[in-house]
Amino acid sequence: AQSVTQPDIHITVSEGASLELRCNYSYGATPYLFWYVQSPGQGLQLLLKYFSGDTLVQGIKGFEAEFKRSQSSFNLRKPSVHWSDAAEYFCAVTGNTPLVFGKGTRLSVIA
Amino acid sequence: NAGVTQTPKFQVLKTGQSMTLQCAQDMNHEYMSWYRQDPGMGLRLIHYSVGAGITDQGEVPNGYNVSRSTTEDFPLRLLSAAPSQTSVYFCASDSGRNTEAFFGQGTRLTVV
Numbered sequence: 001a002q003s004v005t006q007p008d009i010h011i012t013v014s015e016g017a018s019l020e021l022r023c024n025y026s027y028g029a030t031p032y033l034f035w036y037v038q039s040p041g042q043g044l045q046l047l048l049k050y051f052s053g054d055t056l057v058q059g060i061k062g063f064e065a066e067f068k069r070s071q072s073s074f075n076l077r078k079p080s081v082h083w084s085d086a087a088e089y090f091c092a093v094t095g096n097t098p099l100v101f102g103k104g105t106r107l108s109v110i111a
Numbered sequence: 112n113a114g115v116t117q118t119p120k121f122q123v124l125k126t127g128q129s130m131t132l133q134c135a136q137d138m139n140h141e142y143m144s145w146y147r148q149d150p151g152m153g154l155r156l157i158h159y160s161v162g163a164g165i166t167d168q169g170e171v172p173n174g175y176n177v178s179r180s181t182t183e184d185f186p187l188r189l190l191s192a193a194p195s196q197t198s199v200y201f202c203a204s205d206s207g208r209n210t211e212a213f214f215g216q217g218t219r220l221t222v223v
Contacts, residue, residue: 009151034211043201043216044154090153098144098169099203099212103153 002027004091006102013081014110021076021105023065023091033074034092034099035065044090050074061085083109113137117202117215124192124222132187132218134202142205143185144212147171147198154201160185192222 003026013019025031032051036044048059055067065076074091086109092099118133136143144159146169156169160179174196176188185204189196199219205212 006153036214044214046211049211098142098156098159099154100156101146101154103151 002031002093002095002097002100004093004100004102006089006091006105008105009103010106010108012108012110015083016080019076019078019081019085019107021089021091021107023074023076023102024072025074025091025093026072027093027095029095031074031093031095033065033067034094035059035063035074035076036090036092036101037061037087038090038104039087047076047089081107081109083111085109115202115204115213115215117200117218119218120216122218122220124189124220126192126194126222128192129188129190130192132189132200132202132220134185134187134215135183136185136202136204136213137183138204138206138213139182140204140206140213141182142207142212143179144169144203145175145177145185145187146201146203147196148201148217149198157187157200189220194222196220197222 005024034049035047047063050057050067088104088106090104091102115136141162145157146154148154155171158177160166202215203212
């Protein structure tokens with residue numbers, strides 16, 4: 001069965017600092033990977049997705065993620081965090097079943 | 112372009128009451144799913160459907176029923192609400208397993 005692990009429950013970064021959120025997945029075949037963001041009280045917004053091809057994918061709001069098959073990872077990065085990036089971030093994987101989500105990483109941004 | 116619409120946005124139920132959470136999509140997507148979100152647990156799949164007339168159980172199906180009579184609608188029924196069903200519920204739709212899923216804004220349900 002597929003699964004997703006987000007090792008960091010909560011991360012705090014300073015505004016302007018770089019960010020990396022970790023995601024490890026378990027799936028027997030070629031995975032389709034996603035990062036979603038959820039602002040407080042809101043629904044989920046897709047940041048980026050990986051289906052195939054270039055392992056470095058660009059998303060919205062200046063985010064990018066790198067697929068590393070050898071490490072079963074799909075880490076999310078941003079070079080300079082803005083206060084508005086404070087939210088909860090979910091990594092998800094699918095193959096031939098509905099999305100399976102990690103438990104999320106809550107990002108706090110301090111001045 | 113409405114996307115995925117969930118109603119109601121908020122609901123308070125008493126233990127033992129029944130209710131239906133509504134979900135409708137206008138994108139002609141074949142696949143629809145229901146998730147519940149609890150603190151520290153991420154989103155967990157309750158039920159899903161791969162087309163009209165076809166439904167299947169997810170990770171946490173107990174206490175919930177679904178049906179899919181049309182492509183557009185995928186209601187979630189709580190037959191006898193329990194406090195453990197207090198959660199935020201999200202409906203999602205997509206056009207295939209390897210495509211982006213679109214989510215509704217969620218229903219916050221409290222069972223007292």
